[in-house]
Amino acid sequence: MKLLTSRDNPQYRKLRQLASNSAASRKGEYAILDGIHLCQAYLGHVGIPVLCVASQTSQHHPEVSAIVQECKSGGAKCLLLTDSLYRPISQVENGVDIVFVISKPAVQTCPVLRQTAVLLDRIQDPGNLGSILRSAAAAGIARVFCSAGTASAWSPRVLRAGMGAHFLLEIVENVVLEDVMEASEIPVIATTPYTETTIYDCDLRLPVAWLLGHEGKGIRESLLDKASDRVVVPHQGAMESLNVAACAAVCFFEQVRQNRVCSGGNRPLPD
């Protein structure tokens, strides 16, 4: 495996730029996967990366050497960095040193909504976005649409919080949600604290599109006006609202629950 030792190596400089999470790197065609778990998930669900990078210390770690071996067999380029060169590449503290460089999936055109999906209006926090993607994948949802102003889905922090959800979902970014909602063939359900209708009053046994909004400001009026229904997770009075990722999880799994009841999957509670 080729060892890089110089900060001035052009390949190293590119790698460092990509890892910096700058606007330039966000718009590029590559993303960086940081840590054993994401790399294993990528190998399992997608395939061989463009580039596999380990540090001199980590190369003998059994899971790292298994990953590197699989990459080599699949024809991926592999690089070794000195520990001091590796450090600025990774944002994971106390992790095992391995990153993949991958091609982001090709930009999708927006399909007409017919299956359960998630519409995100300007979600700011990378941890929240990653958690929402992870919950969506865990609930069996296949597509997530992000408006302009939502955190970049393929940034290192969102990838880390997503824990591999990115490889199970189709994620469409910079979407004009108004257009998607107008063309939708399924109801769009907006979550907002300002309604009396709870998610438990809502029939979720058929596909719906879940619309979730900005952490502080919620969903834009222009989108709320186009939603089929407005629902709330019925929180106690003194707490104003739930975290948006917690709200998303409750909604997605209420739908899972209703569909399990429908298919006889839940044991009925005794009277």
Next chain:
Amino acid sequence: MKLLTSRDNPQYRKLRQLASNSAASRKGEYAILDGIHLCQAYLGHVGIPVLCVASQTSQHHPEVSAIVQECKSGGAKCLLLTDSLYRPISQVENGVDIVFVISKPAVQTCPVLRQTAVLLDRIQDPGNLGSILRSAAAAGIARVFCSAGTASAWSPRVLRAGMGAHFLLEIVENVVLEDVMEASEIPVIATTPYTETTIYDCDLRLPVAWLLGHEGKGIRESLLDKASDRVVVPHQGAMESLNVAACAAVCFFEQVRQNRVCSGGNRPLPD
């Protein structure tokens, strides 16, 4: 209002240390509340802080001046900082400059569990801990017990993510969870991906204690062994697990749902 202009002022140095989130500040008797929302929540739910601090720029902001006024009327000490002195105090980007210094609630002795509560085993991420506290308060849960090794509940990041939940909950830190579980008069339900029993199979209409564990390692075996039940949020096979804060929200609100059904609060779905 007194204006501080020197970095060497002893009061300023104390404030800066408190805001630095160091081990020393975590163990102290004071905590710092950063931003308008937390300060308003404190005034609304608890009362007057020890100290109220604004910046020269923010002092004319209408919400800040209302908060300062309320603090002064209540007898709190108020300080004004130059903008450059204020900056290192706050971790909020693009926020409005106001912080409170408050006394942390007195350390509780562990009461015997009789009402629904949350037991946290080594939750690492401040955002996750804050989100769990927020969901617990929103679900009407009154008490949260944190093991040693859980993030510090009164640190600025957890306070921020908690969005005021701290003032609605009784939070007990550095708890020996084994002891609490042994003395518990209600079932302790451990959440883990390694079981077939789903939360929907579980009767949650009476009080339970929810046990949630470390983001990567889950709940310690010594605690799992003492739990009355092990349950899972039934996620799809390809996604290994949910984020712990998402899992917590789904559990807490499944209990809310079952209790609403019980009290006739949910509209039954049509057949």
